[in-house]
């Protein structure tokens with residue numbers, strides 16, 4: 309077993325009080341992680357999370373089946389609620405397109421499109437709304453995982469171009485749409501202890517993965533109590549840079565669950581926001597079933613906004629999803645949607661469902677006309 313000293317479990321146990329399965333290191337990916345730790349030493353939690361989600365063959369998002377995000381899978385997103393989410397975003401994009409001269413070619417870039425459902429919903433809604441707009445759309449998806457790219461190419465065929473990286477994409481004017489991508493970026497974990505802040509690492513015991521700690525200076529507020537667990541932020545600037553280079557003028561829509569830094573790092577919120585999803589339950593331990601469950605953390609919107617400003621974006625106030633979609637859907641609501649569509653709309657905007665926890669952040673770049681509804 310590789311460990312510097314026994315880990316005081318207070319804080320980590322409060323955050324993840326779930327019984328361990330004992331089979332944590334027995335997935336194929338678990339065995340690979342264990343071998344890597346034996347050879348090179350413990351992994352930081354962010355490195356562990358990156359392997360769990362993005363190992364090219366065994367990572368959670370590399371799984372070829374499309375059902376991880378669905379009503380029958382591990383969790384649902386606004387996209388899996390039904391096509392109304394795409395319908396409302398198509399309305400928003402249509403306004404931006406019109407206000408920027410209704411160009412005959414209008415590229416859309418979607419990172420992390422998962423199984424392509426949002427792309428199909430937006431394209432179908434555009435066709436119903438305005439065939440000229442629909443004809444102008446050039447849908448591009450950027451997805452780093454090869455297995456997922458193959459799945460997307462098979463499902464979308466000639467409806468969208470799938471690229472491995474936004475570096476392969478360049479356009480003078482267009483838009484980016486991203487739903488629940490930022491919450492899937494690996495985060496470091498930090499624990500406040502009587503000896504000061506420690507970064508959380510992952511090591512292995514005789515038959516399963518275990519926590520390890522190392523002194524750290526994460527620059528977190530100093531009013532947080534001992535046992536407080538907090539996620540650090542991903543390197544948003546590095547993540548956003550290639551998307552910033554993709555367009556000269558653009559509207560970006562980033563939609564995700566999260567809060568500003570003050571809300572996320574409130575002294576009363578002692579257990580952080582990292583969660584695992586498996587079969588619609590979030591009561592799994594992060595060190596169990598590596599590669600077979602989702603790992604996700606709330607987005608620190610303050611940190612993301614500050615990265616966007618550094619890259620030259622204009623940052624508009626984030627709205628909760630309920631307010632945002634209601635703005636986007638004003639004309640749609642007057643067109644007498646069906647009871648089924650209204651039910652989806654209610655789920656998307658209801659404060660106890662997707663309406664409050666999710667936020668939509670618009671960024672603009674270049675001298676385009678934003679045209680917020």
Ligand SMILES: C[S@@+](CC[C@H](N)C(=O)[O-])C[C@H]1O[C@@H](n2cnc3c(N)ncnc32)[C@H](O)[C@@H]1O
Pocket residue numbers: 369377385386387388419420421422423426450451452453456486487488489492547
């Ligand atoms: C939670 S899923 C997205 C869910 C989907 N957008 C939806 O609304 O149903 C996160 C996706 O982001 C992708 N992803 C992660 N890092 C990325 C990056 N740098 N660029 C593009 N996609 C990325 C993952 O491969 C995964 O498919």
